[in-house]
């Protein structure tokens with residue numbers, strides 16, 4: 001009985017800047033964090049563990065320093081973590097990434113039956129929201145995106161009932177297991193690691209699967225297996241606003257100026 | 271005459287038998303308590319040397335001479351001082367003239383001399399004072415009913431006071447009988463003591479003076495032995511433990527918590543009473559339930575479920591109840607945290623503390639409440655990951671972005687975008703201006719940062735900042751029990767300071783100040799840290815700032831003490847002097863001020879938590895301030911700033927009262 005949480009280590013995008021000349025991200029000195037949506041995916045997996053007794057495996061594809069993220073998963077209570085790291089995995093788009101992750105899930109499933117794969121709804125660096133559905137397609141699992149509540153898991157009938165958070169409405173869906181779920185932030189509040197767990201995770205070994213283990217056709221993964229490529233990254237031009245009035249000393253006057261301006265531009269109406 | 275030897279062998283048997291029983295009970299309890307206390311862990315504190323010991327004794331004597339240490343405010347101290355000195359003198363008397371003289375039958379050698387008469391004079395004079403002291407205390411306690419004793423008027427105190435009251439009476443009865451019987455013998459050229467002599471006249475015509483004397487002697491001694499026997503079971507215990515507490519109390523600042531040892535999980539927090547340090551388990555034994563702590567605790571005053579007195583009572587009750595099984599290495603039955611019974615402390619109480627230190631400040635027997643509370647928080651955070659949910663963001667933000675709000679560290683220098691702030695460079699800059707998270711990110715507090723730089727520049731001080739490289743000092747995390755993360759942050763900061771050759775630091779926030787100055791010292795980092803109020807006052811005194819001498823629209827300035835500046839670091843005068851330098855007169859004091867000042871409610875990490883229980887502390891403090899009809903409230907801490915501004919808005923007084931940091935007051939008065 002296994003639940004697999006997919007986590008990704010991403011640069012803290014609030015601190016990332018784009019090099020205007022080369023159109024690439026300046027990653028130097030930017031700290032890495034766990035993709036915030038994935039922390040909720042992991043938390044939901046751990047809650048399923050607490051409630052139904054699943055084992056939780058956390059997997060991540062990325063460079064060797066992704067270990068830190070997986071250790072964090074261990075410190076929060078994941079039973080097993082696997083790092084998918086190999087030069088040939090690099091430069092992957094969402095298709096190639098989902099192939100690697102799906103293969104990892106399949107391999108985990110050889111030892112222990114996989115009931116659910118849980119991902120964050122998207123990452124904050126790529127923002128595509130395609131990897132979760134990609135895994136579901138590759139594995140032929142049910143696909144439940146934008147989940148904000150897991151209402152019920154029926155272990156015998158192997159079904160799951162979830163609530164999906166859509167624009168302006170909710171949708172309650174029942175699906176066959178195994179399923180891939182992508183979750184939104186509202187689904188839970190992540191837990192905090194205890195010190196003994198942190199210390200344990202610092203000592204723990206992270207299992208590494210490279211392509212020698214995974215044995216994927218190099219034409220289907222990494223840069224070579226990626227039909228899409230990022231051409232350029234840029235911040236949309238923004239005309240810098242001007243400071244009107246003296247909000248610090250004359251807040252009321254400044255508020256009036258603001259209202260007048262908004263009215264003028266038809267952004268608000270009276 | 272010796273009522274002991276008069277009865278022959280039986281007398282000695284009786285005397286030593288009774289004494290042995292009482293001493294036996296005393297020792298039994300003593301050993302029992304010591305075994306209980308030894309359940310705690312050592313805290314690596316060095317044994318105090320002789321100098322420290324003498325200083326402690328001297329301290330107690332001085333305080334008892336001023337008859338004030340116990341009171342601070344009310345006059346129970348008068349009664350206590352009478353009883354204290356009476357007790358000391360009587361203990362000497364018992365030892366010399368009862369145990370040695372009567373117990374060993376060398377009565378004549380000991381008593382037929384002038385020294386005895388002189389001592390009889392002394393006890394004769396002190397006896398009525400003890401009676402007065404005891405009566406005074408009984409009246410104050412049970413008739414006067416001071417507010418501090420609310421809910422704490424127990425029978426135990428009355429019984430103790432009555433034993434105190436009866437002692438000197440039996441003593442005088444005994445001496446008087448002695449005098450009536452013509453002993454000590456006449457011809458010692460000294461008059462017999464007046465009170466006893468007067469009482470002796472009452473025996474006139476009594477036939478069996480000897481019997482009277484024996485009766486007084488035995489009843490007196492039995493009484494003394496009774497007290498000896500109950501010391502370990504009652505608040506009498508403070509006569510011993512208070513002295514030890516004084517001896518081993520932590521050096522200022524009070525209530526410093528210890529570092530954790532990552533190799534020793536026992537140091538990660540206190541969930542069971544034996545996780546406390548031995549020091550923690552010892553000091554609570556001295557509690558006399560005087561109620562000063564509860565009367566000064568901001569949480570208790572605003573109807574929160576925290577009362578420092580009850581923390582002490584419950585830890586003690588928990589120890590007494592669990593120690594027997596713990597000594598057998600079994601699991602204790604009464605939980606320390608979260609239970610309902612006496613001896614158990616609620617999580618709400620643990621989270622309500624602002625670590626303001628008011629309880630420790632007034633505790634006459636030097637009990638340290640704050641470390642105990644922080645240690646229990648550590649257990650909740652570090653071992654159970656169980657804490658008010660608002661704190662999750664604080665913890666994650668602090669760990670990942672080194673500031674409480676989780677703002678991008680790259681924005682840390684934005685406050686200084688429009689001024690000429692140089693980065694700190696060891697050989698070029700003298701002082702590091704450590705701005706702190708609030709000073710860098712909080713829109714209101716940024717003005718204080720700017721005011722400080724204006725003052726530094728006006729005085730020609732050489733200063734620099736760390737800008738984007740500055741990190742949070744970790745204060746909130748430490749007080750909230752997240753020592754693990756604090757420890758990392760502190761070590762990072764220290765490494766940075768060492769690498770950059772930083773030794774002299776001016777801080778904007780009292781919490782940074784105390785953390786850098788005191789907490790980092792635990793890592794062996796000695797920094798010359800000064801809070802901006804102290805530094806500004808120094809500049810004023812040295813004449814390096816020219817003031818315009820005008821009123822600057824300040825009006826009546828009421829001063830609020832920051833806990834971490836005042837109580838924790840004993841800086842009370844500097845900010846007041848600086849206000850006086852600007853306005854020409856000392857700032858107005860609130861009812862609670864200096865070391866009794868009421869906390870604003872934001873310390874101890876409370877800044878980052880909801881305050882849903884009881885009344886809000888900042889409102890209570892603002893109400894105190896408003897009583898003094900201020901036009902300006904002067905603060906010296908970013909937290910106080912927020913709490914006062916919010917409180918004034920709540921009271922609809924923000925239009926007529928402004929809150930200014932001392933730096934803003936001084937900067938606004940520069941020429």
Ligand code: SF4
Pocket residue numbers: 563566567568569570576577578622623624625626627628629630639640
């Ligand atoms: S430190 Fe302050 S808030 Fe905490 S118990 Fe003591 S007096 Fe109360």
Ligand code: SF4
Pocket residue numbers: 556557558559560561562563564578579582629632633634635636637
């Ligand atoms: S803890 Fe100290 S201040 Fe509080 S009641 Fe006990 S002796 Fe008094």
